[in-house]
Amino acid sequence: MLRFLFRRAVLAVLVCLTVLVISFALTRLSGDLAISIAGPNATVQDIEIIRKNYGLDRPLPVQFVDWAAHAAQGDLGRSYLYHAPVAGLIKDRLPITLTLGLTGLCIALCVGIPLGIIAAMREGSALDKAIGLLALFGQAMPSFWLSLVLIIWLGLNLQLLPISGIDTWDGYIMPGIVLAFSAIPALMRLTRAGMIDALSSDYIRTARAKGLSSARIVLKHALRNAAMPVVSIAAVQLGFMLGGSIVIEAIFALHGVGYLAWESISKNDFPVVQAVVLILALIYITLTLLADMMNAVLDPRLRTA
Amino acid sequence: MSASILSVPRRSRLPAVRHLATALGVLIVGMVLVIAIIAPLIAPHDPFAQDLNLRLVPPMWMEGGSSLHPFGTDQLGRDYLSRLFYGARISMTIGIFTVITSGLIGIALGVVGGYFGGRVDDVVMFLITCRLSIPLILVALTVVALIGSSLTVVILTLGLLLWERFAVVARTTTMQVRNLDYIAAAQAAGASRTHIVLREVLPNILTHLVVVATLEMALAILLEAALSFLGLGVPPPLPSWGLMIAEGKDYMFFSPWVIMIPGVALFVLVLGINLMGDGLRDLLGAGRIQ
Numbered sequence: 001m002l003r004f005l006f007r008r009a010v011l012a013v014l015v016c017l018t019v020l021v022i023s024f025a026l027t028r029l030s031g032d033l034a035i036s037i038a039g040p041n042a043t044v045q046d047i048e049i050i051r052k053n054y055g056l057d058r059p060l061p062v063q064f065v066d067w068a069a070h071a072a073q074g075d076l077g078r079s080y081l082y083h084a085p086v087a088g089l090i091k092d093r094l095p096i097t098l099t100l101g102l103t104g105l106c107i108a109l110c111v112g113i114p115l116g117i118i119a120a121m122r123e124g125s126a127l128d129k130a131i132g133l134l135a136l137f138g139q140a141m142p143s144f145w146l147s148l149v150l151i152i153w154l155g156l157n158l159q160l161l162p163i164s165g166i167d168t169w170d171g172y173i174m175p176g177i178v179l180a181f182s183a184i185p186a187l188m189r190l191t192r193a194g195m196i197d198a199l200s201s202d203y204i205r206t207a208r209a210k211g212l213s214s215a216r217i218v219l220k221h222a223l224r225n226a227a228m229p230v231v232s233i234a235a236v237q238l239g240f241m242l243g244g245s246i247v248i249e250a251i252f253a254l255h256g257v258g259y260l261a262w263e264s265i266s267k268n269d270f271p272v273v274q275a276v277v278l279i280l281a282l283i284y285i286t287l288t289l290l291a292d293m294m295n296a297v298l299d300p301r302l303r304t305a
Numbered sequence: 306m307s308a309s310i311l312s313v314p315r316r317s318r319l320p321a322v323r324h325l326a327t328a329l330g331v332l333i334v335g336m337v338l339v340i341a342i343i344a345p346l347i348a349p350h351d352p353f354a355q356d357l358n359l360r361l362v363p364p365m366w367m368e369g370g371s372s373l374h375p376f377g378t379d380q381l382g383r384d385y386l387s388r389l390f391y392g393a394r395i396s397m398t399i400g401i402f403t404v405i406t407s408g409l410i411g412i413a414l415g416v417v418g419g420y421f422g423g424r425v426d427d428v429v430m431f432l433i434t435c436r437l438s439i440p441l442i443l444v445a446l447t448v449v450a451l452i453g454s455s456l457t458v459v460i461l462t463l464g465l466l467l468w469e470r471f472a473v474v475a476r477t478t479t480m481q482v483r484n485l486d487y488i489a490a491a492q493a494a495g496a497s498r499t500h501i502v503l504r505e506v507l508p509n510i511l512t513h514l515v516v517v518a519t520l521e522m523a524l525a526i527l528l529e530a531a532l533s534f535l536g537l538g539v540p541p542p543l544p545s546w547g548l549m550i551a552e553g554k555d556y557m558f559f560s561p562w563v564i565m566i567p568g569v570a571l572f573v574l575v576l577g578i579n580l581m582g583d584g585l586r587d588l589l590g591a592g593r594i595q
Contacts, residue, residue, distance in 0.1 A: 144531055
């Protein structure tokens, strides 16, 4: 097991380093960053000044090493737009994105797992098919469009929820629902598959033979065994949600990390963009590493893998 | 993730319902494809022609609508039905070409990793892990913002980002095929590695890849719409469905159809592709690798 954990940790570190390179290289894609920052109406002199001031006249490897060394110490550079340290900007906004992501994940788990269990218990029935179809509907729903429809329906027509901002806690509900939509199909399918496997196993037959109530069998014995892959996919989904919340934050005007990134992209504030890419990637790497390690600890069969 | 893609649902007790759903999916995708191809022939108006006297005309089934503009007009008085038809071209182009690009990358990586194993496979797994850890939409938005928005840029960006599921599935299935007797027979007969990979492995994992292709096509279409919605996808005045929703957003409270029509079109197309993919998985699943 130690060997597995070690290999997994080494992989995570290597991926972190690669992501560091990618997030730096990404903002240099246009060829000349100074021209992108200066905008279309800049003169040659403007571009030259920008290039000097931001240190963009140095060779790329020097710029990268400089940035990476500072990033390793928690200094992600300064925002061109806010004239403030990027790390502080992200720190201020991260709680909003994390709250949104966790709200989305909670909603997704509360809907996805029960649906998966019901589908597995009635495998092959019309109910199972209906739930499967529901998952396809969820998959096909464009999240930005669903946001607008919910704003019109829940916000404007029924006036149940605020249509933007998070002045009150219920401001998280609508964006949370939208975010959950993308994760529900995967969670549901996995729960269903795991439960079908578990329900057809010997220990369930024994439990039935012992005369345990069927609710007890399903919830206590089968679900516990089906839960493990669900936990790891939940971690992965949370990572995807944090990355994908950019669209939803933009629509609902939630000033989280996604909103910051969107704003920075449209205003050429590249130190912020590369920092957000890096942070979101690091969060994802950490989440999946934790999930894999937890699985290895919980499931002896995985340790030899 | 690979397990959920490869796991084949058990034989349905309601085959008729399943086939109906698959047929519906094929019908939807086929219809959108035909509309996309013959859009210039069937569009009632020029999708770019503005008529500022006829702005935000409701669809014909609503009060104030007319059969001149069956789906109404947008905020610039452009015929909505014509824009919808031309938008189908953009979605289908994005879907097909993104899948070709990402499929080539992902299948090549996956087959090589799965066939050769060992260090080569470690590298492939590493690349897949890297790709999964970078935030998709954020990176796509940044690339489009830096290089400039056009249909080609969106296709290439999405194509270079959406290959990981192809790679995962190609790798797993290749590993299963590699140890089968006919591969050993081909090796014994002196076939080259290239020959074995192209003629023996690929045809036998193709069914799984087709299913992945449908999933990725649906995802690419949704992503293009999301990018265009955020203003960093297909540039205006092209009638991308995502862009139509973005442009209609400011008018949605009083004229909800401006976002409902392109939104429903997008939803139905993606649902159709997914229904088709789901059906294919069931149909092709019978001959799957054990």
